[in-house]
Amino acid sequence: MQCDHCTDRPATIHLTQIVDNSVTTRHLCEQCAAELGIQTAANVANPLSDFLASMGKEQDEKAPSGGEAGRCGFCKGTLDDFRESGRLGCPRCYDPFEQYLRDLLRRLHGSSRHVGETYVAPGREVDPNEGKLSELRDQLRKAVDTENFELAAELRDRIRVLE
Amino acid sequence: MKFDFDLLPDGGISWLDASGPEGHVVLSTRVRLARNLDGRKFTIRTTEADREGILAEVVEAGRKTTQLRDAAVIRVDAVEPFDRQLLHERHLISKELAGLEGGAVRKGAALITNGDVAVMVNEEDHLRLQCLSSGFALSEAYLELDRLDTELGKELPFAFHQEFGYLTSCPTNAGTGLRASVLIHLPGLVLTKEIGKVLQGLSQVGLTFRGLYGEGSEVVGNFFQLSNQTTLGKSEQELLEHLGTMVRKVIEYEQQARGILERDAPTVIADKVWRAYGLLRYARTLSFEETMNLLSGVRLGVGLNLVSDLSVYTLNKLLVFTQPAHLARMEGKMVGDPELPTVRATYVRQLLDADAARAS
Numbered sequence: 001m002q003c004d005h006c007t008d009r010p011a012t013i014h015l016t017q018i019v020d021n022s023v024t025t026r027h028l029c030e031q032c033a034a035e036l037g038i039q040t041a042a043n044v045a046n047p048l049s050d051f052l053a054s055m056g057k058e059q060d061e062k063a064p065s066g067g068e069a070g071r072c073g074f075c076k077g078t079l080d081d082f083r084e085s086g087r088l089g090c091p092r093c094y095d096p097f098e099q100y101l102r103d104l105l106r107r108l109h110g111s112s113r114h115v116g117e118t119y120v121a122p123g124r125e126v127d128p129n130e131g132k133l134s135e136l137r138d139q140l141r142k143a144v145d146t147e148n149f150e151l152a153a154e155l156r157d158r159i160r161v162l163e
Numbered sequence: 164m165k166f167d168f169d170l171l172p173d174g175g176i177s178w179l180d181a182s183g184p185e186g187h188v189v190l191s192t193r194v195r196l197a198r199n200l201d202g203r204k205f206t207i208r209t210t211e212a213d214r215e216g217i218l219a220e221v222v223e224a225g226r227k228t229t230q231l232r233d234a235a236v237i238r239v240d241a242v243e244p245f246d247r248q249l250l251h252e253r254h255l256i257s258k259e260l261a262g263l264e265g266g267a268v269r270k271g272a273a274l275i276t277n278g279d280v281a282v283m284v285n286e287e288d289h290l291r292l293q294c295l296s297s298g299f300a301l302s303e304a305y306l307e308l309d310r311l312d313t314e315l316g317k318e319l320p321f322a323f324h325q326e327f328g329y330l331t332s333c334p335t336n337a338g339t340g341l342r343a344s345v346l347i348h349l350p351g352l353v354l355t356k357e358i359g360k361v362l363q364g365l366s367q368v369g370l371t372f373r374g375l376y377g378e379g380s381e382v383v384g385n386f387f388q389l390s391n392q393t394t395l396g397k398s399e400q401e402l403l404e405h406l407g408t409m410v411r412k413v414i415e416y417e418q419q420a421r422g423i424l425e426r427d428a429p430t431v432i433a434d435k436v437w438r439a440y441g442l443l444r445y446a447r448t449l450s451f452e453e454t455m456n457l458l459s460g461v462r463l464g465v466g467l468n469l470v471s472d473l474s475v476y477t478l479n480k481l482l483v484f485t486q487p488a489h490l491a492r493m494e495g496k497m498v499g500d501p502e503l504p505t506v507r508a509t510y511v512r513q514l515l516d517a518d519a520a521r522a523s
Contacts, residue, residue, distance in 0.1 A: 075204045087287070090204040091322030091330040104334055105327065110369075111396025114328025116339040117309075121201060121320035134325040 005032035072096050113138055129162045136162070179479045183298015186475060187466050188414050190346040190386070190482075193254070194304040194403075195293040196312055197331045197340035201322040205332040206269070206285055214271025214285045221284050224318035225275050230311050231282070239272040245498065248488040250274070254295060260286045280311050287332050288340075290315070299410065301343055301403050309399075328395060338395025343403055345410050346375070350385040350463040351420030352413075354432075361416055362387075369393050370409055375455075384455030384482075389413065425467060436464030440473075444515045448504040454485045454511065472522030477514055485511060 003011045004027050011027035070078050077089025079097055088094070094101055105112040118131070136159050143152040183189070199205060200217060209217070225231035239247060239260055247261040247268060255274060260283050262268025273284040283291040292311055294304040315321075322330040328338040336342070352358040362372055371392040374382045389410055391402050424432045439460030443449070449457075462478050464470035483489060485507050487498045494506045 075208055077208065085207065087207050087332045088205060088334070089208045091199055091201055091324075094324055094327055094330050101327070101334060105337060105395055108335055109338065109393040109395035113326060114324070114338045114395055116328060116341070116398045119316055119321060119323040119329070121323065122317055123320070130325055138326065 001027050003027060003029035003032050005029070070096075133159060133162050179483060180297055180476055183296055183300050185299040185414060186297065188348055188417055189299035189410070190297075190348065190479065191254075192296045192298065192300045192304050192343070192345050193293060193388075194301065194308050194341065194343045195291055196308055197288040197329065197336045197342075198290040198292065198312070198315075198319075199322045199330060199332070200289050201320045203289065206287055206289060207332065209271075209285075211270045214269070217289050218271050218273050218284050220319060221282065221290060221315075222273075222275065224315055225282065227318050228311060228314040230277055230280050230307075230314070231275055234275050234277040234281075237274045237276070239274055240268050240270050244268075245488060245492070248498065249492060252486040252488050253483065255281065256283055257286060257291075280307050282311075282315075288336070290319075299345060299414075301345070301407050301410075305341075305343070305399065305403055336394050338393075339397075339399050339402060341394055341399050341402055342390055343406050344373075344388045344390035345406070346386060346388050347410065347413065347417075348384075348386055348459065348462055349413070349417050350459050351417045351424060353385050355420040355423060357416065357420055361413060365389065365409060365413075366392075368405070368409060370406060383452060384459040386455075386459070421463070421467060432463075432467070433469055436460055436467070436469050440464065440470060440515075443511050444519075445512070446508050449485075449508040449511060450504055451485060451487055451507070454481070454507060458482060472519045473515065474518060477518050481511060481514060 001011045003009050006029060009029035009031065011029055013028045013030060013033045015026045015028065015033075072078075072089055072093045073096065074092040075089035077093055079100060082088055082093070082097070088097075102112045136155055140152055140155040140159065143149070143155055183192070200220070203209070203213065203217060206214070222236055225234060225236075237250070239250070239256060239262075242250070244262070247256070248263060250256045251258055251261040251263060255276065258264050260269075260272050260274070262272070269285055271285040275282045275284065279296075280292065280294045283293065292308055292315070294308040294311075296304045296307075324330055329340040331337045331340055349358060349361075352361055365372060369392050371390055372382075373388040373390070375384070375386045375388070389406070391406050394402070397405070439457040443454070443457045443461060458478060458481055461470060461473065462475075465473055465475060465478065484493065487503065490496075490503060490507055490510065491498050491500060493510070494502075496502060496506065500506075
């Protein structure tokens with residue numbers, strides 16, 4: 001059976017709707033069903049997918065993810081790869097996609113700031129200012145978000161001194 | 164390769180003994196930490212050679228820790244599908260690592276275990292450190308795991324970000340990488356139909372529930388796995404305390420529900436319990452799901468002191484050994500064998516008879 005919508009791909013989703021006592025049945029392929037916004041077991045299976053898709057749209061408006069700029073320098077992964085699989089390519093992806101992931105982490109966890117155990121990899125030097133700096137940068141972002149520019153200017157100066 | 168389960172310290176099921184706190188309601192506590200190696204791609208983007216490299220590094224680092232010095236290293240990718248299912252049924256490896264989620268087992272997939280703490284290697288994250296304990300023992304399990312994490316972290320360069328914490332393949336695990344879960348039996352709340360409210364309440368305070376086998380599994384036999392939903396923005400201690408407080412409340416609600424059942428419907432409950440016991444003791448064929456549900460009824464009976472000639476240990480043992488792969492292996496059969504329901508009934512009967520004989 002072909003899909004009612006694209007009349008090309010085979011229909012795998014059979015949707016029966018009852019509106020005002022009249023019954024209609026539609027036969028759709030997965031792609032068309034997704035385009036028409038119909039929830040199926042396939043797209044419900046990954047609870048992140050809807051969420052990621054909706055985040056993706058906002059992100060696209062802010063900064064297009066295509067091209068070299070939207071690619072992780074280490075694993076060459078893109079945000080589109082992430083949206084598709086729900087998995088990042090490597091730990092370094094957290095740097096090029098920092099802003100996008102910060103927003104995502106806030107929505108997922110209610111915060112993007114790790115307050116648990118800190119860690120320094122073997123052979124790495126501990127920068128005594130790093131913790132403080134990271135905290136100040138966080139406060140700066142919040143100040144900018146809330147348009148508290150006086151505080152933002154002060155925080156920026158304190159960051160410069162530490163840097 | 165056929166896997167020799169005698170290689171596993173305690174067969175990997177020391178948590179079965181029901182010795183832990185609140186053992187009558189809480190079966191086991193599991194804590195895991197997700198860790199990845201810096202300078203490596205995450206597992207889904209690795210090649211076989213990458214994963215072999217990661218495994219070698221982790222095994223070597225493990226040898227230098229006090230806990231994994233003499234640990235067993237099980238190459239999951241070299242184990243037969245049947246035995247991989249067995250390892251999964253024993254809660255030693257995830258469905259993903261066992262290659263049971265469709266597709267083949269991933270080359271380089273391995274489990275390093277000393278019986279108390281273990282590391283899954285080349286799972287969704289490079290390392291999944293885990294500790295499974297008997298009963299309700301969140302801080303004890305975390306303490307063990309934290310020790311291993313600290314020692315491994317001195318040997319291996321974990322990927323860590325000043326702001327985001329430990330970096331994971333899926334951002335839902337970032338930060339602490341900690342997921343703690345408690346496997347809890349809630350027949351009272353199910354029978355009094357309060358369970359929906361309780362689960363809804365838990366989701367409002369950042370906790371989630373799953374079935375017996377973790378992510379994506381269904382609830383069978385009134386067993387629920389309660390765990391933290393978020394991993395970032397709270398410290399490890401805060402996450403554990405929050406889950407602990409809520410689990411304690413759930414235990415209290417469960418006790419209240421059982422109290423109500425005892426008070427308002429003693430005959431109905433006693434009938435339910437003894438019917439379940441009777442079926443288990445005398446039935447000639449039993450499906451896995453039916454067994455789980457009947458065991459739930461009998462476990463409730465033991466909790467209410469209605470059934471006295473049966474130990475919680477036997478109930479736990481039945482829970483593990485009546486699973487398809489366990490049963491099939493014990494009887495030298497295949498998982499899909501049509502004889503299994505008969506074999507299962509015989510096995511259940513033998514264990515219940517033995518407990519009854521000991522009691523009389």
